[in-house]
Amino acid sequence: WVGADKKYKPTSTSKSTGKTVTVTYGSGSFSGTEYTDQVSLGGNLTLKNQSIGVASKAKGFDGVDGILGIGPVDLTTGIGFFPFLLLAPLSSSPVPTVTDSLYSQGLIPTESIAISFNPTTSPGDDTNGELTFGATDTSKFNGSINYVPITATSPASHYWGVDQTLTYGSNGTPLLQGAAGIVDTGTTLVLIATDAFQAYQQATQAILDQTTGLLTITDDQFAQLESLFFQIGSETYELTPNAQIWPRQSNSSIGGQDGQIYLIVADLGSNSGSGLDFINGFGFLQRYYSVYDTTNSRVGLARTPNTTAETN
Incomplete structure (x- = not known):
């Protein structure tokens, strides 16, 4: 529209x-x-x-x-x-x-769309992605694309839904186990079920900022922050500590304070078990190449040079 x-x-x-x-x-x-x-x-x-x-x-x-x-x-x-x-x-x-x-109309060989993002680092980053219809762009990702079928769990199955296990840190603190959720380019943050969010907040010792609605941590806590691990199919995708924070140059765009560290993992607003327990939004997708394949009812993900980049 x-x-x-x-x-x-x-x-x-x-x-x-x-x-x-x-x-x-x-x-x-x-x-x-x-x-x-x-x-x-x-x-x-x-x-x-x-x-x-x-x-x-x-x-x-x-x-x-x-x-x-x-x-x-x-x-x-x-x-x-x-x-x-x-x-x-x-x-x-x-x-x-x-x-x-x-x-x-015969303009593409397969009904699919592939999306590449570069991490946003400042409010002026208006053009930082690429769409490829009916194919993939091998210059945008590393290795191979790993595909998983659309989840059978409703309501996630009505979207680009996948099954996922989510853990935090080297000790594998469980946040979500075999949960259904969606991959969504139209969602800014990574949203997880309330009980998973509470476990994440406890693990990171973050506090909720009332102005932005996001979790915030100190510099010392950031130094101790560990990776999030998203197990989707047979692959595990890492969201590094740097990838978990809002780009500090853009704090003003969310009403935040200069130099403050905000986390991009937020509360979905309902407990796990609802059939839609997470949304892997832009905060996740800017670190990975994603493919949305209607012809084969599947979602694909691949690593990129941005997966472990220190941009925030």
């Missing part, structure tokens, strides 16, 4: 469907009208008759025009899951995503 910042200008390829669109995210929302239009993604990737939402009202998207939307297509029916989408008149049929349309 578009129109949160710059107003959408209909052209000769634009066609209103006459349907209204309302979408509510975990943070932010928009409402407007559905159009079909030609969408160019660069190179020879030009879609015909792609459904788009055109916002007349948007909240929580300052400086952003809209959202591309790469989640599974069933999320576009908006039945009980975030983002919650309401299309009027009501329809139970999914609305093809950009990735769906690229594949169905």
Whole structure:
């Protein structure tokens, strides 16, 4: 969808469907009208008759025009899951995503999208990632991509959901065991179930900062901070101490204090066992290469030069 910042200008390829669109995210929302239009993604990737939402009202998207939307297509029916989408008149049929349309129109060989991020180090890092539709970019990762099937546990199974065991430190302090959750580029932090979060807070001796809502630690505690280990399938992915902290140059963007150390692991708001016990958001994904493969119903991860980088 578009129109949160710059107003959408209909052209000769634009066609209103006459349907209204309302979408509510975990943070932010928009409402407007559905159009079909030609969408160019660069190179020879030009879609015909792609459904788009055109916002007349948007909240929580300052400086952003809209959202591309790469989640599974069933999320576009908006039945009980975030983002919650309401299309009027009501329809139970999914609305093809950009990735769906690229594949169905023969523009990509497999219905997949691969994403590479560089860690954000300052508020000015607006462009720090790359999308590859229908393939992977071998220059962006090290070694091989390890794939796991979409979890069978609901509601995580409705997203890019995986099963994961999460531990902290060299002693393997357990936080989550065989839990289902999601990998989500649209979530800033790493969110874990409340009981897991409490165990993490105890292990790190962090305190909750009331201004930012994030855990904070002292310099001495940071020197003692250990890695988080995400076991997904047969592989274990490390989130180093440096990767667990908010980029200190960007503290002002969250209302934080200069020089303070904030952690990017936060409380999901519900205890484990709900079927969605974690969200591996941008804080995790900026350290790994990720692949979202609809054709084979799987998620892939690979290490990158940023996995152990000292950027924060």
